[in-house]
Amino acid sequence: MSKLNYFIIAGLLRVVGWLSLGNAQKIGKWIGLLTWKLPTKSRQVTDTNLSICLPDLSDTDRSAMSKASMIQTGQTMMEVPLMWEWPVQKCLNLIKETKGLELIDEAMSSGKGLILLAPHLGNWELVGLFFSSRYKMAALYSPPNMPEFEDYMIKVRGRLGSELVRGDRRGLIRLTSILREGGVAGILPDQSPRGKGNAYAPFFGMEVRTMTLVSKLMQKTGANALITYAERLPDASGFRIVVKRTEPGLGEKDPVVATTALNRSIEHCVLDIPEQYQWEYKRMRHRPPGEANPYKPDQVC
Template structure:
């Protein structure tokens, strides 16, 4: 009987999950460079995004940044099996420093906390770290293969972290958790679907931005911080970085709130721009009638 796609995928993940960090990162670097040399779609999107984000950067520097980003994204890809398959303690041992921990120690334990975790560095490790410390729920989108969802929930929930879908029921669950003093993790830099969005600047371009974080803050009275796991050089591990967000994220005006959210993400990305996932088409949803940066000659609808 032929193996199903999900069986093959999980087998590959388990095999990759046996690698040491240094080997996984080296393989990821190779994958990123292969995509660069082959002039892949990922390279095209990366170069377009960096052109939008850093228009004043000299062309040769921007090209070097694009190449470095491809390498870092390859490392992120190869680190995921480690974060999913390694024992939790082995993953947490990779954390060598926590920058901004005082923001957590000052937190009122009875007040909920929203953690914004953009696609910067190793976001899977950041999730593990916080779920090891707090009663936590994380918002997620179901994978394209429904059979893979059970595996993903199991590995991401090893420390009791609850995964909730990004629907009405999931939103209600997050509000309840936050009112109980829990922690909710959100990826803030995806292009949202549906009506829960506003157009706000991100690296100088107005793009569709989620309003979910603002709604959660308004309905729960929670605090909000932004965090990421910065990859250290030479496979030395990671630094958990925790920062305050820009003011205005709980404003009733969705544009003001979305602008504060994007500014918070942008400030973190500018610190380590090579570790951001520039391969994602973050600028594809713009106000109607404006040019689509990824398809010359086409307008956004």
């Protein structure tokens, strides 16, 4: 059954991969609108996150932001097959503008490794392609539930030689080695981590479980860190790659200081284009013990 599911999904990805960017975004827009209008869990989570993270918005503005976010998420969902199925150069041709690339050159000139943080903002798959086309790069990933799909994912994401490493002990050893060699490591920093490598730090004012991996890698390897995203431009005209400095304290030994700096770095990027952030993710579900679960107020963490 698992193999059958894989062939169905792989077939759908290939079919969507025949679309143009404009048509994919149009379909994604309607998927997002439908998901927003219906009483879906995604709509509920989005509204909850926006009420926590952007409390100064009026009810009207928050509803508009929720709608825009769902549309953008629908477009992201439809763009992913393009990033996986299109020829690499065709994907890279979608990048019409860049901002802050001199920060990459500055960081790499030191001879140290570079950790590139790419939150779930805009099109993060395009970010990976762009930077793996320029640098020796490894990216941390969590294996999907479908084993057959893992091979496909590694193949399409590694088309330019980018190395995908699992988020286990062996993978982290490999990531450390690459950074010590002066390479680049890509990490999605705004996931709720599992295991012991975490601390509680504020994210838009709410204490949530946050990964300590970034600070530990910086301490072990002396690597620099920057944060980046691919902003979706209007009217299917392409994307803008943006690179920014991270907040001071990201490499500190104190895990709360380091994770607070990490979350603030993400916040600053999100506030640049809040409608393109994946508010549909339950980022606040892991809170300090005894605190209420915002998605299930009758339950405590």
